[in-house]
Amino acid sequence: MTHRIEPRSGVAFALGKGAELVVLDPDGGQVSDLVAYNAADVREVISNGRTFDYEETIRLTTGAQLWSNRSRPMLTILEDTVGTHDFLLTPCSVATFEHFYPDKPVHQGCFGNLAAALAPYGVTEDDIPTAFNVFMNVPLAADGTLRVDPPTSKTGDFIRLRAEMDLVVGLTACSAYASNGGTFKPIDYYIRDHADDR
Amino acid sequence: MTHRIEPRSGVAFALGKGAELVVLDPDGGQVSDLVAYNAADVREVISNGRTFDYEETIRLTTGAQLWSNRSRPMLTILEDTVGTHDFLLTPCSVATFEHFYPDKPVHQGCFGNLAAALAPYGVTEDDIPTAFNVFMNVPLAADGTLRVDPPTSKTGDFIRLRAEMDLVVGLTACSAYASNGGTFKPIDYYIRDHADDR
Numbered sequence: 219m220t221h222r223i224e225p226r227s228g229v230a231f232a233l234g235k236g237a238e239l240v241v242l243d244p245d246g247g248q249v250s251d252l253v254a255y256n257a258a259d260v261r262e263v264i265s266n267g268r269t270f271d272y273e274e275t276i277r278l279t280t281g282a283q284l285w286s287n288r289s290r291p292m293l294t295i296l297e298d299t300v301g302t303h304d305f306l307l308t309p310c311s312v313a314t315f316e317h318f319y320p321d322k323p324v325h326q327g328c329f330g331n332l333a334a335a336l337a338p339y340g341v342t343e344d345d346i347p348t349a350f351n352v353f354m355n356v357p358l359a360a361d362g363t364l365r366v367d368p369p370t371s372k373t374g375d376f377i378r379l380r381a382e383m384d385l386v387v388g389l390t391a392c393s394a395y396a397s398n399g400g401t402f403k404p405i406d407y408y409i410r411d412h413a414d415d416r
Numbered sequence: 417m418t419h420r421i422e423p424r425s426g427v428a429f430a431l432g433k434g435a436e437l438v439v440l441d442p443d444g445g446q447v448s449d450l451v452a453y454n455a456a457d458v459r460e461v462i463s464n465g466r467t468f469d470y471e472e473t474i475r476l477t478t479g480a481q482l483w484s485n486r487s488r489p490m491l492t493i494l495e496d497t498v499g500t501h502d503f504l505l506t507p508c509s510v511a512t513f514e515h516f517y518p519d520k521p522v523h524q525g526c527f528g529n530l531a532a533a534l535a536p537y538g539v540t541e542d543d544i545p546t547a548f549n550v551f552m553n554v555p556l557a558a559d560g561t562l563r564v565d566p567p568t569s570k571t572g573d574f575i576r577l578r579a580e581m582d583l584v585v586g587l588t589a590c591s592a593y594a595s596n597g598g599t600f601k602p603i604d605y606y607i608r609d610h611a612d613d614r
Contacts, residue, residue: 266464289511
């Protein structure tokens with residue numbers, strides 16, 4: 219069953235060890251911020267730094283794992299039709315809206331959406347790390363400067379990940395102007411459990 | 417007064433708002449992992465993601481600020497005689513020693529040293545973020561792959577930072593083989609308070 223994340227919103231859900239999560243861009247050009255926690259202890263959380271350490275790259279695609287702050291694999295990327303994601307930048311928030319879009323209405327952003335969706339799992343705002351920003355297109359210049367371009371994802375593009383432990387996952391349809399070229403679109407996802415194989 | 421951080425060890429100390437911290441490489445070629453917390457609430461902590469967001473670069477040097485997970489400036493880089501630091505990789509730890517140096521003795525690393533030094537301030541292991549790795553030399557290839565090279569810092573090179581809020585700072589002389597080319601050396605630091613100006 220495919221679930222839709224409406225534009226500028228977010229969800230949270232359990233993802234059991236071995237289950238697969240497919241994050242799909244239904245209209246193309248949209249970003250989805252993904253965070254993950256150990257379901258048994260939400261202080262264990264995905265870490266861009268540990269992932270960069272162990273994967274020895276900042277560009278994560280098929281075959282890469284997303285690691286926790288406790289140096290354990292949380293998710294493995296099994297399939298990826300885009301190949302461009304970001305793990306450098308944090309979820310958009312009231313503060314980032316005020317900073318980057320001072321003339322536009324402030325939105326709680328992916329950060330506020332994640333905080334609200336994850337609160338029932340005991341996750342506080344301070345527990346929200348740098349997200350794995352699915353489909354986000356952040357080119358880096360040779361001098362280290364970065365910019366945020368619209369995603370290259372097209373309708374139907376997706377990434378498929380396997381949970382390597384029992385997880386709580388937070389997932390959004392991004393709310394910021396830059397990350398999706400100013401077009402706020404939905405994100406679709408579905409979960410493929412072991413049971414589906416029977 | 418200059419303090420010495422002995423090889424493969426770490427310290428923690430208070431740094432009041434407006435005070436300046438100088439981290440100095442006495443012998444050249446050594447790395448110092450730096451973490452910072454709001455002294456009034458250690459759940460507020462330096463964040464590589466928020467820093468990359470607001471500075472729009474992953475290469476931080478003079479003029480840049482290091483931001484917290486709550487989108488507030490914690491430190492400003494006032495002077496920097498090296499210009500090469502890393503904010504991508506996490507402190508070396510038992511897990512990273514086992515991963516990268518399976519044939520070498522395991523060390524608690526900067527992570528263990530920071531955890532021990534910061535415990536009296538109420539900081540737990542899970543509160544230790546990706547550090548700002550002073551003098552660490554992590555070249556990135558165009559495809560995003562990274563490697564760890566010896567620092568380019570020479571004897572006497574330093575970075576000078578100003579605290580933008582009352583902080584608790586953790587600081588190490590790095591314990592990993594790759595980051596300092598296998599030579600474990602000390603790090604020096606000193607604090608310049610407002611009082612020094614009188």
